Amino acid sequence: MSHKPWINLPIREGKHSRQAHCDLPDNTYERELGREGFYGPVSHMHHQHPPTGWVSFEGPLSPHAFDLNQLPSTVDSPWGAPVILKNAETNIRLWTIAKSMSHLVRNSDGDELLFLHEGQGDFYCDYGHFPIVEGDYIVIPRGTAWRIDTASSLKLLMIENRNGSYRFPDKGFAGYNAFYDPATLDHPRINSTFKQQQDENTWEIHIKRLDAITKLTYPFNPLDAVGWHGTNTVVRLNWRDIRPLISHRYHLPPSVHTTFVGQGFVVCTFCPRPIESDPNALKVPFFHNNDDYDEVIFYHKGNFFSRDHIDVGMVTFHPCGFPHGPHPKALKKSQENPATFTDEVAVMIDTRHPLTVTEAAHTVEVKEYVHSWKSPEGATS
Secondary structure, eight states, rough: OOOOOOOOOOOEEEEOSSSSTTSSSSOOOEEESSSSTTSSSSEEEEESSSTTOSSOOOOSSOOOOGGGGGOOOOOGGGSOOEEEEEOOSSEEEEEEOOOSSEEEESSSSSSEEEEEEEEEEEEEEEEEEEETTTTEEEEEEEEEEEEEEEESEEEEEEETTTTSBBOOOOGGGGHHHHHSOOOOOOOBBBBHHHHHHHOSSSSEEEEEEEEEEEEESSSSOOOOOOOOSSOOOEEEEEEGGOOOOOSSSSHHHHHEEEEEETTTTTEEOOOOEEEEOOTOOOSOEEEETTTTOOEEEEEESOOOOOOOSOTTTHHHHHTTEHHHHHEEEHHHHHHHHSEEEEOOOOEEEEEOOOOEEOHHTTTTTOOOGGGGOOOGGOOOO
16 A cells, blocks of 8 residues: 555646657757655646746745855864754754864764765774775764864865764665665774774863753773674765666656665765766756755766856755756757766755755855856857
């Protein structure tokens, strides 16, 4: 018995394609109207003009782009890094650390997901040690004490899961090992490197609870475990171990790239992959509204094939209900001279409840982003 609350009743009306994202009627632009973040009921409109072909924009439902490279965020503590976007279920930060942390931290508000955008170092926590490198995700369960040692500057995207634990996505008929095999997840080790950092010096743990900081001082290093067993631990995944689901005849929705599931949001990873080769299949993300979720994308590296004037280290934010899709030059290129491969790496966060843009984000906002779709019929940028 299905427990889905919606009625699935496919209807065809007027001039339409036989399937979504393929064989579009001549001189039309497809727009997807979907529910529940690509998992629910969905319809596909065929328009005579680009759904993003506005000539003016007024009101609060505006797309945003932020250049996080301009943030003055070099601080010793992750809790000192500026929050960029937030709601009751998540805080999204960019944290730059210039040197090894001088204290431990513990989040008692939720799980933490770190994505290492730049640099390398060593991660120490209650459970042990592992090295970290650019492109690593580090999932830190609530209540874990941790710190990072580094000989150079690091930049980390931080995604807090305030009301639940991070979970695997439902991989459905693709199977347990699809997208990324859980066997690729690494856990901290009680190795010689971990044991060597254990000492009898004074250490502090900074505990965040209800966004206030409490400092505990110990006359020894609290990371003094000699062993452990159980199922609750830190894990690490690098984007290079992700093998994205692809189809040469159909542009798959972002949901197939779901990497972790939080409470009220999902985290997806866009990795290098072949572009659809079927001549009648869409080769860039389709126009859509995403009518139940806010959409955030952090651009890590590569050439972002559906975007124009977006660079590494930037973030875009498309609020729920805002129609968006490929920028005009990207759409035109995909139709006239499509690429065969995309080398982009990006992290997407889709939230079920609305996000608030903070003052810190407004200070690095790219004001002209809202106008970046303006062009006659999607011909030029």
